[in-house]
Amino acid sequence: MPIAEFGRRGLLAGGGALAASGIIRPPEARAERQLNLVLESEVVILDPYVTTAAITRTFGFHVFDTLFAMDGQGRIQPQMAEGHTVSADRLTWGITLRPGLTFHDGQPVTAVDVVASLERWMPRDALGRMLLDARESLIIKDARSIELRLKRPFPLMLEVLGKPNAPVPVILPERIARTPGDQRITEIIGSGPFRFRPDLWRPGNAMVLEKFAGYVPRAEAPDFLSGGKRVQVDSLMLRVLPDQATAATALIAGEIDYQQYVPFDWIPRLERARDVRLLSLGGLHQFQGNFRLNHSFPPFDDPAVRRVLWKLVDQSTVLQAIGIPERFRAPQCPSFWMCDAPYSTDAGAEGARLAVEAAKAELARTSYRGQPVVFLQVSGSISQTAAQVLVQNMKQAGFTVDEQVMDWGTVLARRGRREGWSIFSVYSNGVDMLTPLTHFYIASTCADYPGWSCDDRIPRLTRAFADAESQEDRKRIAAEIQGIAYELVPNVMWGQFTIPAAYRTSLRGLMQSSFPIFWNVEKT
Known part of the structure; x- marks a missing residue:
């Protein structure tokens, strides 16, 4: 599932009140070498098998281990x-x-x-x-x-x-x-480098992951999710601070050590802040923004209407409108499988260029007769900004657009219904979009997945991709799948970019990764 949304918040008067109130520095369980972290959202689901939520995955990689x-x-x-x-x-x-x-x-x-x-x-x-x-x-x-x-x-x-x-x-x-598959596990026991402390968990406030003294790291150097996972601190304190500006203020004040996502309008201030650094990433560690279309509900049940959207999105304009600095974004990327990544391709993308007048003429030749396009938007998010850029172009091309603004949880509930919505905007970890087998909207082709896009050729080709013996064959098949996807239009990409993390310079050894990783990190 795509990562949780965050908003572009206003300024906070100061961070001192945080410490005074105990939100940042509670007296209990304060370890000498504890990392105080603000991640993308609160960890709510702890069973690593029952959700695709990115925050549960982050929790899982620290508490559990893989073959x-x-x-x-x-x-x-x-x-x-x-x-x-x-x-x-x-x-x-x-x-x-x-x-x-x-x-x-x-x-x-x-x-x-x-x-x-x-x-x-x-x-x-x-x-x-x-x-x-x-x-x-x-x-x-x-x-x-x-x-x-x-x-x-x-x-x-x-x-x-x-x-x-x-x-x-x-x-x-x-x-x-052995817990039945339709039930969540209630005891969180892994073999990873950190262990979960249920006795110190305060939902809505903080969670503690403690160094597991019995962990046996590999001999190799750490490399993303592989290699030797050596824990150099006593514990991780996962703070719940939903407001990103509040977290940024706390970071500048030294009340937290790391913030996973910083608001783009705070970047200049964080760059000027003493003892704070930004972490910028590229390639597979960037994010992919998408407009997801509902193929089961008018007007996007008509493929000809869907294809008009390729002429209404300019990624550079969208990313600029969001306020993403140029160094944190990729140029126009036509690849479903990310650019600067193993399966990057421009197959099928010939007509995907901003051309509002051409889109208007093309729309007039379709079945579209002014039906409202119900556009779900997450209030205050960068995805909402992306949506607003598209809405402006859609209206110029002749679409009637019904913008409905809500929180991310409501979008998740609404998108589960086949009727009542046409499109929503979202962004996802690039690692999740790298191949036809993992891309949310391609891997779910002809499956019961919100959007309900289907072309029988794609499932056959994804099976062929899985069975391919060589990387060359997989690249060829991925390009063929993308050509079909440009016809099908399960989604329209609105940009590839980095959401920088920020951290105190007292931290050493942070991994260059879009996944928050805290093994091998030292705090001086």
């Missing part, structure tokens, strides 16, 4: 796994755990836990279901080894088991993994 993990170049590396073997016919995969792995309750991680976890995760994830369909059996060989036997080769085995996209295939204790 394999992605490095900064998008390659999959062993993580909990010591290694793996593949038979000559590629139908039998063996995976062995590293020795000495333990859960936060002191119990060893075994093959029994791995099998139970994968059995719970596979039916709940799109890529997991592909693996489940190819699987013949999942066998426990010994305390540290499992064997996956397949009905047919599955070339993306490591990419699936090491995927960074939520729900992530983390490993749970077997007794917890």
